[in-house]
Amino acid sequence: MKALIPIVVSFAIMFLIEFVKRYRKNQAIEKKHLAFQQEWRTKTLDYVKKLNAFIAKGVKDGWESAGEEPKDPGREHLAPYAITHIMKANETENFAELREKWPPAHAPLVKYLEKKGQAIPALFFLPDDSIIAYICDGSAAKTVQIKGDSVTTIDGIGLFGRCPNRRFFAIAKEKGIQITDRWLGNETAFCPWPTGLEDVPEKLGASPWQKPPTPEQIIPFPCGTRVLVASSNGVHVLSKECATRLLPTTELLLEEAETEIAEDEHNQLLPYLSMAHGAISPDGTLIAVGHQDSQHLVFNDKLEQIATIGMMSSYPHYALFNKTATHLAFNSCHFYNGITIAAPTDIINGLQTEEYEEDSRVPQVEEMSRVYAGTSRDDNFIIGDAYGYVRAFTPSGKHLWQHFVGSTIGAIDTSADGSTMAVSSCAGFISIFKLDAGKQAPHQVGDGGNEEFRRWIFWKGEKKPLIW
16 A cells, blocks of 8 residues: 555646646636737727727818828737637627627638628518528528527528518519518419510510529519519519519610520520619609619609619619608719719609719719618618628718628618618628617727627538627
C-alpha cells in the first residue's frame, strides 16, 4: 500500500499540472475573446456614430457639403469570433447580451455573405404579426413562417405574393397560380400559366412555350380572381379563363416575331425582358408596369394602356402605389443608382411625359436609389435600394428617414397596424424594426426614430436560422 502512495501522488501532481495548464489556456482564450469583443463593440459603435453624423449633415446641407464619408475601422479579423458568439447565444437564447456585446454589423461579414447569403424576394406580415418569407438560392427554395423567436418551414409553397388590400394571396404552382382568400385559405381562383401564343397570329406558326415562365413578381388583384405576373418572358394578367400579355406589347412582339421563330428550333416566340416589374393600385383599377427597354406604362382595369411616363434615368426598374392610392411612384436606374418620380393618380389617365425631361406633374421625389423593394405607410413611400438602404419619403419628396441594413434589399412590409417593419436582403438577413420608437439601437446606421430589435440570419449550410 505504501508503495502506491508515490504513484498516486505523482498522478495527482501530473493532473494538477495539466489542470493548471488548461485553466491558464482557457483564461488566455477568454481574455483574448474579451479583447476581441471589446474591440468589435468599440469600433462598431464609434463608426456608426461618425457615419450617422455624416448622414445627418448630408441630409440637412446636401451631400456635397457633408465632407468625406468615414472609413470603416476594419473589423474583418473579428468576424469569426462574432459568428461564434452568435451561434453560442442561439444555443443559450441569450440574445440581449449578444446584441450588447456584439452589436450587429454588415461590412465585416461581406466575405461570409458572398458564400452563405441567400436571396429573400418575398416577405409579408400576417394578421397575427407573424412573417412569411420566401428564401431561395438558385434551384433551392423554401417558405418559412417566423413567429416570435421560432421559425417553421412550410412545405410545397413556391414564390408567392399578396394583393394591395392584404386579403388575397397568390402562390406559384406547377400548372399555374393559385389565389386564396387569406394565407393558405380557400381557393378563389386558379389561373393557368400563359402559353406564349397570346395575341400571336396563327399564320406565324408559333408553338406554345415548352415550359411556363419563371415569375419574379406575383401580385393578385383585390378582387381575388386575377393576378399580375412579371417575368423575363413578359408581364401578364392571368385569370382562370385566359392570360393577357401587357409587355412586350403585341406590336413590339410581332416586329421581331419572324426572326425569333426562325432562330428557335421549337418555333417558340420567347421574348426576354430585363427588369420586368409591376404594381397594382389598392382598388385594382390601375396597373403600372415596365422593363429595361420600355417607359413607365400604366393600364386600367380593362387592360387598356392609359399613360406613358418617360423615365428620368436609363432603365425603368420599379413601380409602387402608396397606401392611400393618391400617388404612383416610378423608379428608373443606372448601374446601382436611380431616380424616383411620383405622379398623382387623379391625373394619370391620358398622362404623357417625355423621357429625361423634368415635368412638374411628375416631380422627382428621390434621387439616389435603384429600387428593388417597396411598401407604403399611409401616404408615404418606403423603398429599399441596391446598396442596402431603406428610405422613407412623402409623395412630394420630403425625406422622412433612412436606415442601412446591408446588401441589396429584397422585400419590405409593414404590419397591418403600421407599427412594425420587416426588411429582407440578399445577405440572408431579415431585420425587424419597431417604427416610431423614438430611438435607434446603438448599432443602427440611419437617421430615423425606428428601432431594429431583431435580426434573423438565414444562411446556406446552417442547421437552423440564427437570431442576432
